[in-house]
Amino acid sequence: MIVIGNGIVLTVDDANRMYSPGHVVIDGDRIVAVGPGDHPGLPGPGDEFIDATGMVVMPGMIDLHYHTALGKGLCDHLPLWESLDRFWYPSIRALDEETAYWGAAVSYLESIKCGVTTVNDMYRRLPDLARAATDIGIRAVLSNDVALPEHRLDVLEDNKDAFHAVHATADGRIEVRVGIEWLPLASPELLRDARALADELGTGIHVHLNESLTEVEDSKRRFGRRPTEIAYDTGLLGPDCIAAHCVWLTDTEIALMRETGTHIAHCPTSNAKLGNGIARIPEMLAAGLNIGLGHDAAESSNSCDLFQTMKFASLMHRAAHTDAALQQAPEVIAMATRNGAAALGHETGQLVPGRKADVILVDTRNAMFTPMRETDPAHLCSHLVFAANGSAVDTTIVDGAVVMRGRTLTTLDEQLIRERANAALRRVTDRIGAV
Numbered sequence: 106m107i108v109i110g111n112g113i114v115l116t117v118d119d120a121n122r123m124y125s126p127g128h129v130v131i132d133g134d135r136i137v138a139v140g141p142g143d144h145p146g147l148p149g150p151g152d153e154f155i156d157a158t159g160m161v162v163m164p165g166m167i168d169l170h171y172h173t174a175l176g177k178g179l180c181d182h183l184p185l186w187e188s189l190d191r192f193w194y195p196s197i198r199a200l201d202e203e204t205a206y207w208g209a210a211v212s213y214l215e216s217i218k219c220g221v222t223t224v225n226d227m228y229r230r231l232p233d234l235a236r237a238a239t240d241i242g243i244r245a246v247l248s249n250d251v252a253l254p255e256h257r258l259d260v261l262e263d264n265k266d267a268f269h270a271v272h273a274t275a276d277g278r279i280e281v282r283v284g285i286e287w288l289p290l291a292s293p294e295l296l297r298d299a300r301a302l303a304d305e306l307g308t309g310i311h312v313h314l315n316e317s318l319t320e321v322e323d324s325k326r327r328f329g330r331r332p333t334e335i336a337y338d339t340g341l342l343g344p345d346c347i348a349a350h351c352v353w354l355t356d357t358e359i360a361l362m363r364e365t366g367t368h369i370a371h372c373p374t375s376n377a378k379l380g381n382g383i384a385r386i387p388e389m390l391a392a393g394l395n396i397g398l399g400h401d402a403a404e405s406s407n408s409c410d411l412f413q414t415m416k417f418a419s420l421m422h423r424a425a426h427t428d429a430a431l432q433q434a435p436e437v438i439a440m441a442t443r444n445g446a447a448a449l450g451h452e453t454g455q456l457v458p459g460r461k462a463d464v465i466l467v468d469t470r471n472a473m474f475t476p477m478r479e480t481d482p483a484h485l486c487s488h489l490v491f492a493a494n495g496s497a498v499d500t501t502i503v504d505g506a507v508v509m510r511g512r513t514l515t516t517l518d519e520q521l522i523r524e525r526a527n528a529a530l531r532r533v534t535d536r537i538g539a540v
Contacts, residue, residue: 107131107505108148112157112466113479114139115486116456117164117442121435123482129162131462134276134505139456155507159470160499161485163438164454165222165463166411167445170311170349170370170399173228175208175530177403185317185379185405186289193404195537197229197250198257204529205230209237211526214519215409217243218512219495222463222503223445223453225347225370225399227284227311229259231267239275242508242516244463246449247271248284248311251299256290261302268306278504280308280449285341287313288332289323296339309345309450312336315358316350317381333358342367347448349399352376352384359385359392368395368448371440373417374408375401383425386418386432397445398437410495415441419490434486466500473497 107130114127116139130138130147138144148154180192200208209228216224223244228234231247238245249259249267264283272281283303285291303310314332315321324332333354336342344366351369354362362369371384389396398414400406406414418440419432446454453463469477473492478484501509508516 106137106147106152107155107462107502107507108144108152109155109157109162109464109466110143112160112162113469113485114456115161115163115438115482117439118455118457121482123485125480127162129456129464131464131502131505134462136456136458136460136462136464138458155466155500157466159468161467161469161489162456163465163467164442164456165465165501165503166220166441167223167225167397167449167451167454168216168221168399168409168411169225169347169368169397169445169448170372170401171224171226172402173205173209173212173226173234174403175204175211175526175533177407179404181378181404181407185381186319188379188404192537194256194258196533199533199536200230202230202233203525204533205233206237207522207525207529209234210241210517210522212403212409213238213241213243213245214514214517214522217241217501217509217514218498219410219412220465220467220498220501221409221411222465222501223449223451225311225449231281232270235271235274235279238279240517241514242503242506244278244451244453244503246280246282246311248282250286251284251295252286252290253292253295258286258290259284261295261298265302265306268308272308276504282309282311285310285312287316287320288335289320293328293335293339296336296341300340303345309347310341310343311347312341312349314348314351315353316376317379318353321353331355331358333361337361337365344368345450349401350376350381350384351389352382354385354389356388359389359394362389362394363392368397370399370448371396371418372399372401372406372414373421374414375405377417377421378407379405383421386422387426395444395447396440397448398441411441412489412494415490434483434490437490438486462502462505464502465498467493467497468499469497471497
């Protein structure tokens with residue numbers, strides 16, 4: 106067993122309990138005890154004890170909309186559609202086994218170092234991504250970049266093959282969903298076929314919807330309907346569907362999301378950087394939608410740091426609505442943890458006995474958290490959302506295994522990952538030409 110003691114335990118459970126100090130006990134891949142003070146009788150002989158003095162012990166974060174990426178900092182002066190055509194689509198068409206593996210490895214490395222334990226990753230060459238996720242130790246839900254054949258990305262048969270190849274591998278840490286890139290590269294018929302395939306496989310769906318005004322106008326011009334309306338008409342939406350971005354939803358489309366139980370992945374940093382706008386999160390929350398957080402891709406946010414995303418997820422809406430009461434810190438932390446877990450149907454996102462042991466330790470012994478009232482949950486949550494960044498994460502535990510300790514990855518060599526990722530970027534850019 107792993108016994109974590111002497112820390113400030115932020116459970117994010119139904120009662121939002123905090124224990125200062127408190128303990129968390131892990132047996133295998135499950136949390137078996139959470140509570141105040143020391144656990145009586147533990148640690149015992151053979152148990153690993155993690156001293157969390159000066160640290161917050163909290164659920165690992167779930168990055169609900171994610172793309173493995175190699176091109177951080179490239180074409181970041183361009184709007185969405187132009188950046189996709191200039192770099193993103195050419196780069197993912199140029200992938201091979203090695204570039205996909207090391208692109209995933211460096212992406213997952215940054216996520217783990219920022220306290221993310223689960224990624225919902227839409228990309229290509231899923232067996233190579235699964236291999237990287239297995240080797241590095243992260244929990245990964247993978248989906249293909251499915252589009253119509255003329256766009257030379259993936260088709261539904263690729264997604265089906267990936268499901269049969271890697272779904273439920275790595276002791277269940279790897280899952281495969283059906284992915285749809287977005288409606289400008291798809292059709293209503295493809296969306297119907299995607300729903301049929303997801304139902305056949307018994308898996309979920311991951312799709313971009315209403316990310317930009319140009320996407321909405323393209324859909325209206327080609328099909329006479331808005332993207333989310335088409336997704337509803339074709340049966341794509343549902344409680345097993347995660348819709349990313351959803352910046353430009355009408356009241357009618359919000360109602361369709363509510364009716365179908367579709368989950369929303371809010372990506373405020375990406376939406377801001379690409380100039381796509383501000384999603385109607387207060388209205389979605391008022392409608393009862395479940396909303397998690399995603400960073401999107403390194404090209405569109407320059408960081409896998411979900412602490413940064415949490416801060417944007419509050420501040421953008423307060424500014425847009427001139428209302429400081431919006432998106433309070435505990436609510437935003439729930440978006441990054443338990444809401445994302447609920448969207449994926451995972452037993453993670455809370456420190457509760459019986460849940461999967463995806464846990465992070467955040468070091469408060471730095472200027473980010475100083476001064477702090479250690480027994481004040483509101484003050485702690487404020488620091489986590491508005492002051493902290495991923496560099497404060499000391500330890501990351503996934504499925505009961507310590508994958509980062511003292512900010513050092515325990516599974517793969519970090520320097521090797523960085524070197525190979527740099528080489529992978531050079532190979533991809535050589536293949537597609539100057540960017």
